[in-house]
Amino acid sequence: DQQVKQNSPSLSVQEGRISILNCDYTNSMFDYFLWYKKYPAEGPTFLISISSIKDKNEDGRFTVFLNKSAKHLSLHIVPSQPGDSAVYFCAATNSGTYKYIFGTGTRLKVLA
Amino acid sequence: KAGVTQTPRYLIKTRGQQVTLSCSPISGHRSVSWYQQTPGQGLQFLFEYFSETQRNKGNFPGRFSGRQFSNSRSEMNVSTLELGDSALYLCASSLGSNNEQFFGPGTRLTVL
Numbered sequence: 275d276q277q278v279k280q281n282s283p284s285l286s287v288q289e290g291r292i293s294i295l296n297c298d299y300t301n302s303m304f305d306y307f308l309w310y311k312k313y314p315a316e317g318p319t320f321l322i323s324i325s326s327i328k329d330k331n332e333d334g335r336f337t338v339f340l341n342k343s344a345k346h347l348s349l350h351i352v353p354s355q356p357g358d359s360a361v362y363f364c365a366a367t368n369s370g371t372y373k374y375i376f377g378t379g380t381r382l383k384v385l386a
Numbered sequence: 387k388a389g390v391t392q393t394p395r396y397l398i399k400t401r402g403q404q405v406t407l408s409c410s411p412i413s414g415h416r417s418v419s420w421y422q423q424t425p426g427q428g429l430q431f432l433f434e435y436f437s438e439t440q441r442n443k444g445n446f447p448g449r450f451s452g453r454q455f456s457n458s459r460s461e462m463n464v465s466t467l468e469l470g471d472s473a474l475y476l477c478a479s480s481l482g483s484n485n486e487q488f489f490g491p492g493t494r495l496t497v498l
Contacts, residue, residue: 280428308486308487310489315491316491316492317390317476317478317489317490317491317492318429318476318478318489319489320486320487320488323486363428363429365429371442372417372419372434372436372441372442373419373431373434373442373444374419374431374487375431376421376428376429376430376431377428378426378427378428379428
């Protein structure tokens with residue numbers, strides 16, 4: 275039962291353009307969402323998060339959008355840079371469960 | 387501030403053996419979570435500890451166990467290893483619920 279889904283296993287984007295990574299979830303009890311970036315041979319690195327009381331959170335080139343009615347969140351990277359090439363995971367949790375559910379990841383390739 | 391450290395980084399075992407992996411969280415972090423990452427499966431939640439208490443666990447067989455010590459360091463143990471246990475095991479620490487998790491580099495376990 276995959277409660278958090280990233281349906282695009284890979285994405286290629288030209289340098290300078292926008293990268294949009296998508297994530298869908300099924301559990302309406304999730305109230306906190308996070309995005310992580312992972313390079314090979316390293317652990318995931320936290321990028322940005324959003325609480326369910328918000329619909330947008332911005333941090334520099336990274337913006338996360340949350341659509342609760344559609345149970346959908348997305349990560350926008352503008353402008354995309356070659357160093358952004360990595361695997362991106364979205365994660366969700368229900369406060370008090372102490373359990374984060376991760377998606378299967380999307381491999382982003384930013385072409386120079 | 388030192389990051390999350392995991393030892394060993396690489397491990398090769400044979401079927402039927404047992405293994406113990408270690409994780410030292412960021413100083414001041416009392417929550418430690420463990421994940422299994424396999425190709426195509428993303429990060430699968432194993433368990434979470436806080437102040438030496440397991441607060442949640444994922445859907446893994448009883449061969450997977452863990453513990454946390456008073457200094458917040460954590461260990462996970464896998465007994466009677468199977469080929470399918472070959473994976474990257476990641477440890478993450480955080481201050482508590484609804485906080486970003488900081489990941490270690492992982493332990494790559496290969497079962498032959």
